[in-house]
Amino acid sequence: MGEGKISRRDLLRLAGAGGAGLTLGAGGYAAIRSAGNEAAGFSPGSTTVPFFGENQAGIATTQQEHMHFAALGLITEDVSEVRNLFRAWSEAGARMAEGEPAGDENYSQFLPPEDTGEAFGLHPANLTLTFGLGPSFFQKDGEDRFGIAKIVPEALAPLPPLTGDVLDEARSDGDLCVQACADDPQVAFHAVRNLVRIARGLAVVRWSQLGFGRTASTSMAQSTPRNLMGLKDGTNNIKAEDRDLMDRFVWVPDGEGPSWMAGGTYLVARRIRMLIEVWDRVSLAEQETSIGRHKYSGAPIGRDNEFDPVNLEAQGENGEPLIAEDAHVRLARQNSEERILRRGYSFTDGFDAERGQLDAGLFFIAFQRDPQGQFVPLQQRLAANDRLNEYIRHTASALFAIPPGAREGGYVGERLFERI
Numbered sequence: 001m002g003e004g005k006i007s008r009r010d011l012l013r014l015a016g017a018g019g020a021g022l023t024l025g026a027g028g029y030a031a032i033r034s035a036g037n038e039a040a041g042f043s044p045g046s047t048t049v050p051f052f053g054e055n056q057a058g059i060a061t062t063q064q065e066h067m068h069f070a071a072l073g074l075i076t077e078d079v080s081e082v083r084n085l086f087r088a089w090s091e092a093g094a095r096m097a098e099g100e101p102a103g104d105e106n107y108s109q110f111l112p113p114e115d116t117g118e119a120f121g122l123h124p125a126n127l128t129l130t131f132g133l134g135p136s137f138f139q140k141d142g143e144d145r146f147g148i149a150k151i152v153p154e155a156l157a158p159l160p161p162l163t164g165d166v167l168d169e170a171r172s173d174g175d176l177c178v179q180a181c182a183d184d185p186q187v188a189f190h191a192v193r194n195l196v197r198i199a200r201g202l203a204v205v206r207w208s209q210l211g212f213g214r215t216a217s218t219s220m221a222q223s224t225p226r227n228l229m230g231l232k233d234g235t236n237n238i239k240a241e242d243r244d245l246m247d248r249f250v251w252v253p254d255g256e257g258p259s260w261m262a263g264g265t266y267l268v269a270r271r272i273r274m275l276i277e278v279w280d281r282v283s284l285a286e287q288e289t290s291i292g293r294h295k296y297s298g299a300p301i302g303r304d305n306e307f308d309p310v311n312l313e314a315q316g317e318n319g320e321p322l323i324a325e326d327a328h329v330r331l332a333r334q335n336s337e338e339r340i341l342r343r344g345y346s347f348t349d350g351f352d353a354e355r356g357q358l359d360a361g362l363f364f365i366a367f368q369r370d371p372q373g374q375f376v377p378l379q380q381r382l383a384a385n386d387r388l389n390e391y392i393r394h395t396a397s398a399l400f401a402i403p404p405g406a407r408e409g410g411y412v413g414e415r416l417f418e419r420i
């Protein structure tokens, strides 16, 4: 931690020590700050993820337990203001990832504080912030918004209409996105809130989604979580330690598309509502057939252990395939070129007041280097035949280009904005 910066955990320590507390008069923050500086050597420890790096954090990062995702619409037409916004976001993002307040403390009784305060005293909780640009950032209502249509990646073409979609436009798309992931929900919320505050006058939130409980594992060191259908989810996901698969399927290589995207990736988000009441009424056998795996062990049908290989040829005594023709797992692994990094979260937005049913499901997030060649054909196949379709509805959709990471002292999107 740099000299003169006070971490949220310093505040906790000081408050806990009966020191300054948080109800401070004029000069109170200064008192905390100077005392905090005395705590030299105090470090947030292993619970931070560096903001800066070759790729943005929150993709290959071991998946955290909570998420707050926000999509924003620009209200400024001045691209230099958007550049400044990405600078300010990166600066605040790097501070918050270290467990520091979003901005320099101010001591004025007459101005709002630079940090909203609800994360004071909380651990950094592996906070990651991932920033993205949607197709409408470049082209809106057919207009080349900032005169940069020639450097829009082909891979960012809007997703085509997909069979079965019942999309709520008010919860779809967006010019910009922020994905905040952390092991503490209040830390993720705080980060998005402060970034939105920084964007005031330039961009407004169009929709946002809170996610609790990861529905994938992205590291070999993690156990597989369960989604809200009670199924182990993420067993055969790409794991970040597998650099070959990450390079082949997730990161955009040099020379593919515009140079500002090299080292970046594309994020597809789908709000998938589960028809939980229907699912809860069907037999265990039907649930397992739908997915192609046993519910409790997560093993492929007919096998005992979660990580036993999936054999699509295996037949039961009656000659029928053990994994049904329309099972989710069978359809999801038809083409080895379509692999994706899944990094979604369970969500609930309470009840559907009209029907009195749970409004809950999977906020699906996938990273891939080419959504048109990976997510789209994969989802088309699932949408056409997946037995799981009886129990789910895709209710919102969004696509964002995720630029590469920022170098220390730089900002996310720098290579794009320096060309404008």
Ligand code: HEM
Pocket: 227, 229, 231, 232, 233, 234, 235, 236, 237, 270, 272, 274, 291, 293, 310, 328, 329, 332, 333, 340, 361, 362, 364, 375, 378, 379, 382, 392
């Ligand atoms: C609510 C909706 C969904 C549920 C409940 C669900 C659940 C599951 C489960 C339980 C597995 C097996 C364990 C695993 O390997 O992770 C799985 C595998 C998989 N799912 Fe989904 N999934 C959903 C939506 C999707 C969507 C929208 C896609 C992509 C378009 C997708 C792509 C995959 C892939 C690629 C696999 C791995 C298949 C393999 O290689 O074995 N899933 N899903």
